[in-house]
Amino acid sequence: MTHINxxxxxxxxxxxxGFELRRYREAAGLTQRQLGDIVNYTGSLVGQIETARKLPTPEFSERVDAALGTGGLLSRLVALVLRSQLPAWFQQMAExxxxAVEICAFQxxxxxxxxxxxxxxxAVLGAYDPSDLEDRTAVRLARQAIFAKAEPPIFWSVVSESALLQAIGGRETMRGQLAHLLSFEDNPRINVQVLPFSAGSHPGLTGSFSLFRFAGDPTILYTERYGxxxxxxxxxxxxxCSLRYxxxxxxxxxxxxxxxxIRRVMEERYGEQGDADEDPVA
Incomplete structure (x- = not known):
């Protein structure tokens, strides 16, 4: 266990x-408990983050930045911290x-x-390994911060209809997930298209892939396998793969x-009505 000294x-x-958090807190003349009271977290959590035993969240960082007058330092650092916690083989993908100025993904x-x-x-991360699930979930969600940038990328997602029907996490989780997809319906920078079963054979049968386009660098194709x-x-x-896409x-x-x-599947397959034991409508 890392010791603060x-x-x-x-x-x-x-x-x-953790080092910077401790430095700013001590410069403000606050104990861990006092800072925790100000930002509505426990002093114990502040201590765990200061000693690199607990991951900070964007929300924690924003509150501490405001409380200690850091000029937004911790909020800038937290993205780097969370990205560093991704599996080593995945960190390049996150970068x-x-x-990217445009991302084209097929799932x-x-x-x-x-x-x-x-x-x-x-549900996805815990299906095989439930350890450190809260931290691993926060790390994955932190990737979505790219959409909050001043110039967010244009994102195209083509997803197989099967992804809508695979009940990951159960009925309630899927209903929430599909509702989330629908929330982008009027967002010109986040575009979701479903590849229906009726399409039959298609150029993506060999698997998922993503294309990353940049302002001044060559396009990158990204594929992955287990690990x-x-x-x-x-x-x-x-x-x-650009032609395939x-x-x-x-x-x-x-x-x-x-x-x-998506709306029809959400209502008919994952809607609140009906018996959970009945066969859902595809």
Whole structure:
């Protein structure tokens, strides 16, 4: 366990955050408990974050920034801290998300991480490994902060209809997740299209992939397998998957028709009416 007197700010982003939090708190002449009272958290939690035993959240960072007059330092650091907690093989993907001006993603079996709700994230991450679930959930959700930037990326998500029907987390979780997708219906920067079963054979049968486009750098194609991610700027691979994506988007329902399908599935399959033991309507 890290001791506060030997905390090395150069050891990791989390250690640096804790070091700065402690420095600002002590400069303000506050104990951990006093700061906790001001920002409506326990002094114990403040201490755990200062000693790099607990991950800070964006909400905690915003409150402490305001209380200690840090000029927004902790709110800027927390994104780096949370990104550093992602699996090592996934960190490059998260960096691509923060730099891209356009992201085009195709998902075969679940909703894209940038559009997932908290309950859906918990169900996905906890399906195999329930350890540290709160922190891992916060880390995944933190990626969605890219949509709050002054110049957020344009995001295109083509998702297979099967992702709407796979009841991840149960009826209530899926109802909330599909309602979340519908909340982007009038957002021109976040576009969701459903690839229906009626499309039959399509260019995405080999699996999910994402394309990241940048203002001044080559487009990156990203694919992944169990426990490994594979970004590549190879022009031939990028051209091939860009064409595949164009065809997937053409085969998918329009944004309006996709929203209508999502709404129908949400109401008929995951609606509050009906017996949970009955066969849901597809």
């Amino acid at each position: 030997v905390l090395d700010p150069g050891a990791s982003p989390l250690d640096y955050y 691509l998300e923060t730099r 075969t079996h679940m909703i894209h991480g940038l559009l997932q709700t908290r309950a859906y994230v918990r 490994s991610g594979h970004p590549t700027p190879n022009p031939e691979s990028v051209r091939d 164009d065809h997937l988007r053409a085969a998918a329902l329009s944004i309006k028709d996709s929203a209508e399908l």
